[in-house]
Amino acid sequence: MNTWLLQKEGFDKKDAASDGNRFLCANGYMGLRGVPEEAGSALFPAITLAGVYDQFEDKWREPVNAPNCLFIHASFNGQSLSVEDGSPQAHSTALDYRHGVYSRKTDFGAACIVSRRFVSMASPHLLADEYQVSFRLDGEMTLETGISTDIWDINGPHLFDYQLTAGEILAVSCVTGQKKINLAAAQCVQADFEAEESLRQDETGVFRVFRRRVRKGETLNLRVFSAVYTSLDEPAPADAAKSCCREAKAAGFSACLQSHTDAWEKIWTLSEITLEGNEEAALFLRASQYHLNCVAPRHAKNMSIPARGLSGQTYKGAIFWDSEMFFFPMFAYTQPKIAESLLRYRVETLDGARKKAAEYGYRGAFYAWESQEGGEEGCTNFNVVDVFTHRPVRTYFRDKQIHISADIAYALRSWYEITGDRTLLQAGGAKVILECARFYLSRANGHFDSDRVDFADVIGPDEYHERVTNSFFTNEMIRHCLDSALLLKDIFADQPAWFASLLKELNYEQDWALLPALRERISPPRERNGVIEQFDGYFGLEDCSLDTVRGRLRDPREYWGGDHGVAGTTQIIKQADVIALMALLPERFTDRQAAANWVYYEPRTEHGSSLSACMYALTACRIGRLDEAWDLFMKTAQIDVLGGGKQWAGEIYIGGTHPASNGGAWMIAALGFAGLKMRAGKLSVDPHLPRQITRLSFPVTACGERYRIDVTHEGASISRQ
Ligand code: BGC
16 A cells, blocks of 8 residues: 555545645645636636735635646547546546655547646746647547636635736736736647647636647646735735746746655655554555645744645634644744644634734734734634524624633643743743733733632633533633743743843733732632533533533534534533533543543543544543544544545535644654653653554654654663754
């Protein structure tokens, strides 16, 4: 088995959405969905751009898909050589995870297409395709290549004022509706055959058309170079896109591919986990690492990663807590610059968070639940559409999921622990922590002069129970945030003047004095037989099985939460909540506590979010439930190989890739199975290797040093590289 290769035989239109995700190529700047070159919008083609958002009419803001500048469509003797309408006799698709190369082979009987393509990891704006078509009969061939405007949009259209340019380089310039961002795509080709050539341009795009009589046995080769730029990158995006294409063509396909694969090799040197003992698991883990690595913002210093990566517009292309809790650890331990970029995004969007806090009448920083550019809140008040009434359902994620600010503070503190670097804290990170802590001071509504502070009307990670009081997860994360704010003084003990001036700049003197008071008074967890109550009153809810609740659904797409959801009045939860906290702050609990809570909550968890299984797996490792940890690992790691995960929340499409699971797979392998830890400047391992794995070996970067971790059933080692 080639554990670097995902392969699929056959074509089925109903799999197109999911295959587009599974076979995604991306480089952090853009994501190209894994659909064949000739796909029209019915097959969900998209080149999704990172960090470029638009709103059409009163619909949700979402990321913009560029015109499809890698469009190629051939016909032969009047037959369309298209998977969709050409009835292929055979079709296979592959994705090489090692080098991010998508390939396809489609046999139409009289003609056969073989192609491979990539989104360059070496040159962020470049995409390239090598397309070969061979013939088994004499006949007339037409080959069209160009920039198609027939693209998939969930809430579009987003692009207007198209200007098409034909010539040696084809180009499309357009502008987004809301913020008038200029966007340009260009394409040029290198053909190894002579043909009658013409240009076509209409409302579907601009195309180069090759017409030629071909003979039986003949093969034609075409290499296509495309580029995308926006005015956020360059003042003249069309010129930039054209010169990118021109330079790529001059260098040639092989040279461009070589630079791209070299870049991927470097990524694997820094991050590859070798898993021995189970080939299927090795493939799943590689897929996970591929998918997370390919959406990392390597081209930027202050960008984060959307919850569905760059696989489309789902979840509004927004940045969730997924970034800090699930993507951050792999990058912090393997490619710190990327982890830093995720955090700098939060530093630079601090004003957005302050604005949101003020909007709700609070002080400090209340980060957006679904953050877009500038920290703008993308989450609406109605985030789900009811499948029965087709009416939007009022959800409170935006208003009440206040743990988001503490999650960001948690990652900033982890950054310091893993890298030993204080410069990020000095360059705004400390300010973020202090402003998050201030938000909780003001959210406590001044009640902390009493003995006990209840944080009421919140939502924890389990979104099926909204507006609860004393969410254990939320309270403990707030406590950790306050603690991190206070710790800053020790971290900067050698720079008291700098720290004092920071407090002064933030006008923080009074708030500083209140931090310990609030930390001490936050309501302590309530326990029953060693099990912590997820929130006040949770134990009083109907205690029934997951199957019972599932059996009450009248539509498989029905939303389980909200006012009328089937889970709301029961103890069935959407995702890890108490257990997520125990996985994030393991030192705070004994193994006995971890075990009692795992045993209680796991059967009551739907794992209805791809963020869930990983947290349970981490705790399962700790308490020695290694078979369960293994199953949860496989569930986490396989998601973007097999195309799993929920596709609908009510009537809203939520499919795409799952970077949180991808990061979760790394976390289970490294932090769970190997037990990797960095505390007080010391790296350690504490292996919990399931019997299905014989060896794990992986590189780690910590405090600026490179290490290799090796774990087998015989023992473990950490060696400096
Ligand atoms: C989960 C959230 C998560 C979001 C994006 C939701 O379904 O409940 O915890 O942040 O998806 O992945």
